[in-house]
């Protein structure tokens with residue numbers, strides 16, 4: 001078992017989209033590692049670039065509309081150098097993907113068994129019997145109570161939670177080393193969310209997979225992640241173990257996200273609301289801390305001109321030195337909101 005070895009190494013990756021003939025970065029200079037046997041959560045508000053990072057790793061962008069630079073080293077192959085045929089050998093086999101909307105990811109006209117078998121047709125030499133057995137085994141693994149019955153059903157006959165379990169079964173059918181789950185529980189109600197997160201954790205343990213879990217929901221992160229990368233406006237602003245991020249968050253954005261989350265720092269207070277919005281790609285600041293406009297009471301001098309990541313302790317990094325003097329308005333009398 002390759003326990004904690006890194007097998008996905010994202011090096012200096014930027015992805016720019018063409019808008020009205022000009023390219024704008026949606027993610028800028030991303031550096032991240034994913035290890036076997038871990039769940040890495042990528043967290044941030046809508047529009048911070050989380051999905052763009054996932055689709056960049058998976059090679060899902062139209063090269064005519066996108067400019068991608070850097071390296072995505074997956075088990076010794078730089079995925080960014082692959083053509084479509086090359087990528088197809090990885091997708092569904094060594095890399096599985098779970099999307100937010102389980103209904104649109106399933107074919108309404110095909111029985112569940114056929115949809116799970118399909119991915120094995122492409123990536124394995126299993127006989128019909130082996131595939132059938134594996135389908136039942138997978139449905140059982142993702143917590144479907146009656147695998148035989150579900151295998152015969154069509155997607156519209158299943159609840160949202162069951163459909164998402166089926167999507168997970170498809171994603172893990174070929175025992176991928178890496179699973180990318182983009183908002184896998186967002187469309188589900190809270191109790192079902194918890195069940196799906198349990199399934200993901202179980203799979204990570206059983207298959208020794210590395211999972212990238214993309215979410216805007218810090219509650220999901222707290223329940224599930226081993227490590228956390230916080231993204232803001234296309235950059236990683238902080239990363240560390242889940243413990244470091246939840247117990248000793250540093251970047252003002254991380255702290256603001258935590259403060260705006262019900263039931264953490266603010267059990268008895270009104271919920272904190274982060275001022276302003278994530279900037280659009282065309283309005284992305286090119287200098288200074290990109291989060292600075294949303295904490296206007298912090299003097300400009302507190303921010304670096306070109307913020308870089310600083311190592312605070314092993315595994316814990318934060319962008320910009322402004323964290324050193326950052327306070328919320330109600331924490332200091334001499335600051336004005």
Ligand SMILES: Nc1ncnc2c1ncn2[C@@H]1O[C@H](COP(=O)(O)OP(=O)(O)OP(=O)(O)O)[C@@H](O)[C@H]1O
Nearest residue numbers: 017019026045046047048049050051052053280281
């Ligand atoms: N194909 C595209 N063309 C142009 N801009 C895009 C494209 N895809 C995403 N964007 C922009 O890139 C930025 C990052 O979007 P992305 O979807 O990656 O963010 P996200 O953090 O995953 O948010 P969400 O959870 O809402 O998907 C946003 O400003 C978005 O409008």
